[in-house]
Amino acid sequence: MEKFTVHRGLVAPLDRANVDTDAIIPKQFLKSIKRTGFGPNLFDGWRYLDVGQPDQDNSKRPLNPDFVLNQPRYQGASILLARENFGCGSSREHAPWALLDYGFRAIIAPSFAEIFYNNSFKNGLLPIVLDEAQVDELFKDTFATPGFELVIDLEAQSISYADGSKRFAFDIDPFRKYCLLNGLDDIGLTLRHADKIKAFEERRRQEQPWLFA
Amino acid sequence: MGPQTLYDKLWASHAVHVEDDGTTLLYIDRHFLHEVTSPQAFEGLRLAKRKPWRVDANLATADHNVPTTDRSLGISDPVSRTQVETLDRNCAEFGIVQFGMSDPRQGIVHVIGPEQGATLPGMTVVCGDSHTSTHGAFACLAHGIGTSEVEHVLATQCLLAKKSKNMLVWFDGKLPRGVTAKDMILALIGEIGTAGGTGYAIEYAGPAVRALSMAGRMTLCNMAIEAGARSGMVAADETTFEYLKGRPYAPRGEMWDRAVAYWRTLHSDEGAHFDRVVRIDVSQLKPQVTWGTSPEMVTTIDGRVPDPKQEQDPVKRAGIERALEYMGLEPNVPITDIRIDKVFIGSCTNSRIEDLRAAAEVVRGKRVASNVKLAMVVPGSGLVKAQAEQEGLDKIFKDAGFEWREPGCSMCLGMNPDQLEPGERCASTSNRNFEGRQGPGGRTHLVSPEMAAAAAIAGHFVDVRHWQ
Numbered sequence: 001m002e003k004f005t006v007h008r009g010l011v012a013p014l015d016r017a018n019v020d021t022d023a024i025i026p027k028q029f030l031k032s033i034k035r036t037g038f039g040p041n042l043f044d045g046w047r048y049l050d051v052g053q054p055d056q057d058n059s060k061r062p063l064n065p066d067f068v069l070n071q072p073r074y075q076g077a078s079i080l081l082a083r084e085n086f087g088c089g090s091s092r093e094h095a096p097w098a099l100l101d102y103g104f105r106a107i108i109a110p111s112f113a114e115i116f117y118n119n120s121f122k123n124g125l126l127p128i129v130l131d132e133a134q135v136d137e138l139f140k141d142t143f144a145t146p147g148f149e150l151v152i153d154l155e156a157q158s159i160s161y162a163d164g165s166k167r168f169a170f171d172i173d174p175f176r177k178y179c180l181l182n183g184l185d186d187i188g189l190t191l192r193h194a195d196k197i198k199a200f201e202e203r204r205r206q207e208q209p210w211l212f213a
Numbered sequence: 214m215g216p217q218t219l220y221d222k223l224w225a226s227h228a229v230h231v232e233d234d235g236t237t238l239l240y241i242d243r244h245f246l247h248e249v250t251s252p253q254a255f256e257g258l259r260l261a262k263r264k265p266w267r268v269d270a271n272l273a274t275a276d277h278n279v280p281t282t283d284r285s286l287g288i289s290d291p292v293s294r295t296q297v298e299t300l301d302r303n304c305a306e307f308g309i310v311q312f313g314m315s316d317p318r319q320g321i322v323h324v325i326g327p328e329q330g331a332t333l334p335g336m337t338v339v340c341g342d343s344h345t346s347t348h349g350a351f352a353c354l355a356h357g358i359g360t361s362e363v364e365h366v367l368a369t370q371c372l373l374a375k376k377s378k379n380m381l382v383w384f385d386g387k388l389p390r391g392v393t394a395k396d397m398i399l400a401l402i403g404e405i406g407t408a409g410g411t412g413y414a415i416e417y418a419g420p421a422v423r424a425l426s427m428a429g430r431m432t433l434c435n436m437a438i439e440a441g442a443r444s445g446m447v448a449a450d451e452t453t454f455e456y457l458k459g460r461p462y463a464p465r466g467e468m469w470d471r472a473v474a475y476w477r478t479l480h481s482d483e484g485a486h487f488d489r490v491v492r493i494d495v496s497q498l499k500p501q502v503t504w505g506t507s508p509e510m511v512t513t514i515d516g517r518v519p520d521p522k523q524e525q526d527p528v529k530r531a532g533i534e535r536a537l538e539y540m541g542l543e544p545n546v547p548i549t550d551i552r553i554d555k556v557f558i559g560s561c562t563n564s565r566i567e568d569l570r571a572a573a574e575v576v577r578g579k580r581v582a583s584n585v586k587l588a589m590v591v592p593g594s595g596l597v598k599a600q601a602e603q604e605g606l607d608k609i610f611k612d613a614g615f616e617w618r619e620p621g622c623s624m625c626l627g628m629n630p631d632q633l634e635p636g637e638r639c640a641s642t643s644n645r646n647f648e649g650r651q652g653p654g655g656r657t658h659l660v661s662p663e664m665a666a667a668a669a670i671a672g673h674f675v676d677v678r679h680w681q
C-alpha cells in the first residue's frame with residue numbers, strides 16, 4: 001500500500017449526496033480478474049452517454065459534457081469533494097479501487113458509508129470527514145477558484161488551502177493513521193516482523209533443509 | 214511440556230510471532246495456487262510493488278476452468294479463458310512454477326501436490342481453496358484461505374491465524390468389502406453434522422485409518438471442511454513414507470533419512486488432550502448415499518429417503534422438505550429405487566489411481582445402463598490419467614460406455630462446460646451436493662467411486678457389497 005503523508009492536489013467537486021458504490025463502479029465491471037483498471041469506468045453511468053460494457057475502448061465513447069469530472073478545469077484532480085453518505089450501497093471493494101485507479105488519493109465529505117470508509121483505508125485512499133459548514137465552504141471556494149488546490153497533511157491532521165489562506169483540522173483513528181502514514185496494510189503490518197520471519201526461515205532451513213529444495 | 218497432539222506440534226513448530234491476544238504469525242511452507250482465487254492477489258502484489266517472499270514455496274496449476282475434452286481447441290468461454298491465461302502470465306512474471314493446461318503433470322491442485330511430493334509431512338500447506346484440507350493426510354497443517362490471504366502469503370510467507378481446538382476422530386475396526394474411506398467420512402458428517410467440526414482441527418486416527426492407503430486418507434481429510442473443520446490430518450507412518458519416496462519434490466539420499474527421522478515424530482503423544490473425541494466402528498459401516506442438499510443429509514444404501522413427518526424439530530423438518538423438493542424425491546423411497554441420469558467419477562475427493570482402479574473393477578465387462586445419459590471419468594491429474602491408461606483402465610471404462618476425459622475439477626462444480634441440466638440426477642464422487650453445485654437445478658448424490666460405478670451399470674443406486 002502506498003504511504004499517505006502529505007498530499008497536494010487539485011480538487012473536484014461532486015455535489016450530490018448518497019453517492020452509492022453502484023454509481024461509483026457499475027456491476028458489469030465486477031467480472032474483472034483485476035483490482036486495477038477500473039478508473040476509466042469510475043462513475044460510468046454519469047460520465048458517458050452510452051451504456052458501458054467491460055473490455056470496451058472507453059476513449060471512443062461519447063462523454064457527458066455536464067458531468068463534473070469531464071470538465072477541463074478538473075482534469076488531473078486527486079482530491080474528491082463530496083456530500084453526505086458517500087459510498088453507500090454494496091460493499092464492493094471495487095469502489096475504492098476505481099477511485100484510486102482514476103487518480104484520487106483523498107475524499108472529503110461530511111459523512112461516509114461505513115463499509116466504504118473501511119475499504120478505503122485498506123487500499124490507501126484517505127476519507128476525511130469535515131463538518132457540513134466546512135464542506136460547504138470548500139465547495140464554494142472550489143467552484144469560485146479555477147485550479148483550486150488543497151494540501152492534506154495526515155501527520156498534522158490538517159487540510160490547508162494551497163495559498164495558505166485557510167486551514168481545517170480533521171479527526172482520524174490513531175491506528176488507521178499509523179497504518180496509512182507508514183503505508184501499512186495487513187501485509188505491511190506483517191512485514192514489520194520481516195526480521196523475525198527471516199530468522200525463523202533460516203532456522204528452518206538448517207533443521208529441515210529438504211523443505212528448501 | 215506435556216503430551217501434545219499432532220496439531221499442537223504442527224502449530225508450535227510454525228509460530229513466528231504471537232500477539233498478546235493469541236493471534237499468531239504462522240510460517241507457511243507450501244503455497245498452492247490455481248486460476249480462480251489468485252488473479253487479484255497477484256494484482257495486489259504488483260500494485261504494492263511487492264515480490265513473492267519465497268518463490269520456491271509456490272506451485273500453481275489450472276484446474277477449475279479447464280475443459281476435459283480436446284484441449285487443442287483451447288477454452289471457448291472467454292471469461293474462463295482469461296482466468297487461465299492470467300495465471301499463466303502471473304506465474305511467468307513472478308517466476309512461479311506452473312503446470313499449465315498442456316503440461317502432463319497438470320491436474321486438480323489437491324491431487325498434484327501430493328503426487329509431486331510437494332506436500333510433505335510437517336509442513337504448513339495453504340491454497341486459495343477450501344479443500345486444501347486434503348493435504349493433511351500427510352501429517353501437515355493444511356487449510357484453505359481467501360484471496361487477500363493468498364496475497365499475504367505470497368508477500369510474507371506467513372499467515373495471521375488463531376489456533377483451533379483439537380478433535381480426535383477414532384475409526385476402529387476393519388472396513389468390510391465395498392466400504393471405503395468415502396463412506397467413513399460421509400458417515401462421520403452424518404453423525405456430527407456439517408458444523409460439527411467448526412472451530413476444531415480434526416485428527417483422524419485408529420486402526421481403520423492406519424489401514425487406509427494415502428488416497429483413502431486424502432479422501433478423509435478432503436472432506437474435513439464438509440464437517441465444518443478447516444483442517445483434517447493423519448499422523449505420518451510407513452504408508453506415508455512409502456508413498457512419498459522417489460516423488461519429484463521429495464528429499465533423496467541422506468536427506469531422505471533425516472527427513473523420515475523427523476517425520477516419525479509427527480503423531481499425537483500418548484495422553485495428549487483432545488477437546489472432543491468421536492468414535493466410529495467401521496466394521497459396522499455400510500455404503501453411504503446422500504439424499505439431500507447438504508453432505509450431512511446422508512443415509513446407508515439399504516436405507517430410505519427420510520420422511521419429514523417423522524422429524525419433531527420444525528426447523529429440521531422444513532429443511533428436509535426443502536431438500537426433498539429440490540432433489541425431486543418422495544419420502545420413504547428406498548435408496549436403491551432412485552434412478553440416475555448421469556455419473557461423475559472425479560474431483561479432489563476421489564480421482565486418484567486407487568479410486569479409478571476400484572471403480573474399474575466394478576464396471577469391468579459390463580455396460581452402462583440405457584437410462585444413464587452420461588457416465589464420465591475425470592482423472593485427477595495428467596499423471597493419474599497416464600497411469601490408468603498404462604493399466605488399461607481407460608479401456609475398461611470406455612468399453613462399458615463411460616467417457617474418459619482430461620484432468621480437472623470438471624463436474625465437481627461446473628465452471629467448465631461439464632454441468633448437469635436442470636432436474637438431472639447424478640451419482641457423484643465429489644464432495645458437495647449443494648443446490649446448483651453441479652449445474653443449475655442439478656441433483657447430486659454423493660457416493661464412493663465403487664458405488665458410482667455400480668450405479669452407472671445398474672441405472673440406479675445398488676449395494677456394491679453384493680456386486681457380482
Ligand code: SF4
Nearest residue numbers: 344560561622625626
Ligand atoms: S475438484 Fe471440486 S472441490 Fe476439488 S478443488 Fe476442484 S472444484 Fe474444488
